[in-house]
Amino acid sequence: MILNETIETTPQQRRPGIFGWLLMTPMILWLVAFVVVPTAILLVYSFCQRDELGQVVYHFSWENYRRIFIDSDTGHFGTVYWTITLRSVIYAAFTTGVCLLLGYPVAWFIGRAPERRRNLLLTLVMIPFWTSFLVRTYAWITILSTDGLLNSFLQYTHLISEPFEMLYTPGAVVLGLIYNYLPFFILPVYGSIEKLDGSLIEASFDLGAGPLRTFQRVILPLTWPGIVAGILIVFIPAIGMFGITQLMGGGIKPTIGEVIQNQFLQARDWPFGAALGMTLVILFAAVYWFTARRQQTV
Amino acid sequence: MPQEVIDGFTKETGIKVSVENYASNEEMLAKLLAGGAHYDLIQPSEYTTEALIKAGKLEELNLANIPNIKNLAPEFTKLPHDPEGKYSVPWMAGSVGIVVNTAKVKTPVKGYGDLFDGTHKKRIVVLNDNREIVSWALSFLDHSVNDITPETLQQCKPVLEKWLPQVKVYDSDSPKTELLNGDVDLGIVWSGEAAILYKKNKKFQYILPSEHAHRFIDSLAIPKGAANKENAEKFINYILRPEVSVKISDAFPYTNPNAEARKLLTKAQLANPASYPPGDPKLETFSDIGKTAKDIDKLVTDLKGQ
Numbered sequence: 001m002i003l004n005e006t007i008e009t010t011p012q013q014r015r016p017g018i019f020g021w022l023l024m025t026p027m028i029l030w031l032v033a034f035v036v037v038p039t040a041i042l043l044v045y046s047f048c049q050r051d052e053l054g055q056v057v058y059h060f061s062w063e064n065y066r067r068i069f070i071d072s073d074t075g076h077f078g079t080v081y082w083t084i085t086l087r088s089v090i091y092a093a094f095t096t097g098v099c100l101l102l103g104y105p106v107a108w109f110i111g112r113a114p115e116r117r118r119n120l121l122l123t124l125v126m127i128p129f130w131t132s133f134l135v136r137t138y139a140w141i142t143i144l145s146t147d148g149l150l151n152s153f154l155q156y157t158h159l160i161s162e163p164f165e166m167l168y169t170p171g172a173v174v175l176g177l178i179y180n181y182l183p184f185f186i187l188p189v190y191g192s193i194e195k196l197d198g199s200l201i202e203a204s205f206d207l208g209a210g211p212l213r214t215f216q217r218v219i220l221p222l223t224w225p226g227i228v229a230g231i232l233i234v235f236i237p238a239i240g241m242f243g244i245t246q247l248m249g250g251g252i253k254p255t256i257g258e259v260i261q262n263q264f265l266q267a268r269d270w271p272f273g274a275a276l277g278m279t280l281v282i283l284f285a286a287v288y289w290f291t292a293r294r295q296q297t298v
Numbered sequence: 299m300p301q302e303v304i305d306g307f308t309k310e311t312g313i314k315v316s317v318e319n320y321a322s323n324e325e326m327l328a329k330l331l332a333g334g335a336h337y338d339l340i341q342p343s344e345y346t347t348e349a350l351i352k353a354g355k356l357e358e359l360n361l362a363n364i365p366n367i368k369n370l371a372p373e374f375t376k377l378p379h380d381p382e383g384k385y386s387v388p389w390m391a392g393s394v395g396i397v398v399n400t401a402k403v404k405t406p407v408k409g410y411g412d413l414f415d416g417t418h419k420k421r422i423v424v425l426n427d428n429r430e431i432v433s434w435a436l437s438f439l440d441h442s443v444n445d446i447t448p449e450t451l452q453q454c455k456p457v458l459e460k461w462l463p464q465v466k467v468y469d470s471d472s473p474k475t476e477l478l479n480g481d482v483d484l485g486i487v488w489s490g491e492a493a494i495l496y497k498k499n500k501k502f503q504y505i506l507p508s509e510h511a512h513r514f515i516d517s518l519a520i521p522k523g524a525a526n527k528e529n530a531e532k533f534i535n536y537i538l539r540p541e542v543s544v545k546i547s548d549a550f551p552y553t554n555p556n557a558e559a560r561k562l563l564t565k566a567q568l569a570n571p572a573s574y575p576p577g578d579p580k581l582e583t584f585s586d587i588g589k590t591a592k593d594i595d596k597l598v599t600d601l602k603g604q
Contacts, residue, residue: 054591084603167481252467254602265324
């Protein structure tokens with residue numbers, strides 16, 4: 001732990017001057033316009049009701065939150081929305097775990113490659129972003145469907161006799177999520193690996209540490225900020241994702257993202273959708289606050 | 299709406315048309331009522347038309363500008379959702395029924411009961427539309443599709459509890475894809491989707507459920523305060539021309555409510571049982587259900603989410 005503290009570079013605690021504030025203005029405006037204001041609107045809506053046509057009626061009510069927490073049929077605490085959220089969190093956690101296992105070595109390989117090859121490798125990671133994620137998800141459907149490319153190939157080569165049911169399963173949902181989020185994990189981790197000073201690793205070896213110990217005591221702590229950034233960038237959006245999960249999962253076991261989207265479009269119950277959204281935001285904030293506090297006390 | 303039809307209208311009148319598509323009535327309503335965009339023309343289905351008329355959100359049409367309305371078949375005028383035909387003009391109709399891939403399914407499927415008898419587990423695609431889903435259970439229980447009360451919904455619950463786990467995919471946008479890809483062998487789909495499947499391969503048979511079936515009627519209507527009402531009426535009139543209406547049938551093989559246009563259809567088009575079901579089936583339409591939509595949403599979400 002001593003090692004940890006000496007390496008950690010704490011930013012200079014200084015109050016920003018006028019010039020600093022001026023530089024930050026676009027960022028602050030952006031945050032206010034696209035984060036603070038929409039969240040405030042959600043908060044207001046979440047206490048409203050809907051009319052016959054699905055328009056928002058400004059009539060204060062706790063009803064939407066009650067519907068999230070208390071089952072109206074049985075009167076018990078705990079509803080289907082909890083089950084759905086838990087399922088989404090499990091999907092997201094699994095996705096993040098696989099991204100960590102697959103993404104870290106890839107980021108390491110790119111970050112330690114000769115400098116002129118790094119850009120080429122990074123471009124390869126980014127190429128999928130040149131087309132919409134929807135198009136790429138449809139491509140997966142073509143590959144995985146019962147009469148799709150993969151099954152046809154496996155049957156043609158006599159590896160299987162009957163087609164595999166791959167699409168519209170939880171496995172397909174997680175595959176879609178991993179495929180889409182992996183680059184988001186690789187990039188921040190790559191950033192911290194690229195900055196890693198090779199002489200520190202050499203020093204560790206010179207002082208008698210083996211590869212595992214060097215990784216544990218030197219490499220991992222130094223690349224930790226990148227890993228945390230990667231986890232946050234993958235885990236949180238993956239919980240709320242609806243497009244991929246709907247297309248690859250067939251809507252059988254909806255994720256919380258699908259349920260919220262459904263409230264805004266099909267059910268046209270914006271207040272309830274807003275209440276679900278607000279609950280998720282508070283959940284994320286609580287998790288973030290908890291982990292931040294723990295990091296400080298360690 | 300086929301691009302060809304829109305281009306033809308622009309070419310003839312010089313009026314530019316910008317089109318925005320939506321996946322469902324509910325999505326259209328969300329966009330319309332959010333007020334972000336100003337539309338001159340919308341395409342709601344019957345129950346949405348009814349709700350919009352009730353809420354005073356539609357302009358009364360100036361029928362003098364729409365002389366071609368005489369081309370509509372009599373059964374598509376003075377409909378329950380717009381009894382005087384003052385606000386909306388039907389341009390496309392269809393039903394919701396069962397498609398069976400007869401190459402894979404050898405037992406006869408006549409209605410919802412056969413479809414969900416347990417022998418087709420995980421071989422079924424259905425529309426991802428909560429009101430539709432509940433309406434099938436209502437029909438199965440011999441209720442009207444519009445008889446939505448806490449009691450009837452309570453009766454639907456055990457039925458759907460048995461049915462929904464047998465579904466493999468929910469898809470409203472293009473359920474034909476799963477049937478074509480071989481992911482499923484049966485489906486409850488829009489008749490137009492079934493008609494396209496039948497055209498591709500006769501093994502895809504369309505059946506109107508023996509219990510009850512319902513039909514939808516998509517209309518053209520002008521939202522309140524539209525900036526270009528007269529142009530919108532010109533467009534409606536243009537769509538009602540037989541030779542234009544036929545092009546819509548070519549692209550989307552639903553039931554064409556335009557009697558004059560039907561005369562121009564090919565024999566094969568008229569013989570497609572999904573587009574023009576044989577006999578004279580009794581079909582119900584949806585009416586506006588207002589706030590009960592919430593109860594339907596809760597019922598289906600509870601069952602799907604478990």
